[in-house]
Amino acid sequence: MICSKIQFKLNHWPILTFSWFVLTFIVSYVWALCNDHIYPLFPYISDTGALSPESCMFGQMMNIGAVMITVCHYTRYRQIRFLNDVENSTFVHKLNKCGLYVGAVGCLGISMVGNFQESQFLTLHLVGAVMVFCCGSLVLCIQTAITFKLRSAYIKYPEFGISNKVIYFRVFLTVWIHVLQTSTVVFSILAFLLYNNTAEMSFAKYLHWSEEDGGYYFRLVATFSEYGVVLAYLSYLLTMGREFKALEFKEIHFKSKYLNETANQENKIVL
Numbered sequence: 001m002i003c004s005k006i007q008f009k010l011n012h013w014p015i016l017t018f019s020w021f022v023l024t025f026i027v028s029y030v031w032a033l034c035n036d037h038i039y040p041l042f043p044y045i046s047d048t049g050a051l052s053p054e055s056c057m058f059g060q061m062m063n064i065g066a067v068m069i070t071v072c073h074y075t076r077y078r079q080i081r082f083l084n085d086v087e088n089s090t091f092v093h094k095l096n097k098c099g100l101y102v103g104a105v106g107c108l109g110i111s112m113v114g115n116f117q118e119s120q121f122l123t124l125h126l127v128g129a130v131m132v133f134c135c136g137s138l139v140l141c142i143q144t145a146i147t148f149k150l151r152s153a154y155i156k157y158p159e160f161g162i163s164n165k166v167i168y169f170r171v172f173l174t175v176w177i178h179v180l181q182t183s184t185v186v187f188s189i190l191a192f193l194l195y196n197n198t199a200e201m202s203f204a205k206y207l208h209w210s211e212e213d214g215g216y217y218f219r220l221v222a223t224f225s226e227y228g229v230v231l232a233y234l235s236y237l238l239t240m241g242r243e244f245k246a247l248e249f250k251e252i253h254f255k256s257k258y259l260n261e262t263a264n265q266e267n268k269i270v271l
């Protein structure tokens with residue numbers, strides 16, 4: 001019998017997720033810039049993956065990132081289930097389920113943003129972006145509400161590492177992400193309204209929107225805000241790493257429906 005063990009600490013997962021998305025944006029930006037597909041100064045995230053060939057890598061990396069965030073949400077869901085045994089709150093139980101479902105919809109939106117490029121499928125791309133924005137901000141609201149409801153449990157079990165500073169930092173991120181989302185939408189609209197060559201605007205020209213064009217500085221505010229939204233969301237995930245330290249990841253194994261229990265134990269492969 002060959003038996004192998006892979007040990008993985010769950011608290012590393014949010015860090016890996018954060019790092020993966022940073023890598024995604026850097027790779028797509030550098031590739032798009034090398035192909036002269038974008039204007040260098042702070043393009044929209046989607047602009048860096050709008051044209052081939054960088055769009056292929058952008059879509060693939062966004063898909064992987066969506067799965068990684070889904071794992072974060074599921075791990076958080078299981079962790080709250082354990083912690084809620086202390087409080088036995090029906091409200092927290094319902095919020096926890098809601099957070100899992102909303103997070104899954106948001107991750108589907110991430111995949112749509114990556115796979116339906118704005119250059120080819122603008123409507124579906126925008127639908128995915130709305131899903132990401134709405135579900136992302138709602139998830140933060142839900143998780144912050146759960147944090148406050150379980151505050152007594154955090155005090156009782158300081159091993160979770162959730163101090164008042166962490167709680168209020170989560171509140172700040174929740175408020176801040178709504179401010180940044182509003183800024184992204186408002187200044188994007190203003191930028192397009194002030195663009196002085198709308199009638200002649202091709203998609204290639206849009207990707208090279210520069211200081212010479214109207215509304216450029218409003219566009220910069222919008223793109224800064226968009227990057228801030230992503231940073232706020234990923235930073236919130238990082239705060240969950242402290243709590244994930246309290247979880248142990250058990251092995252996954254397959255069980256035959258036909259062999260007896262002894263044979264199943266002998267053939268169990270520990271992952």
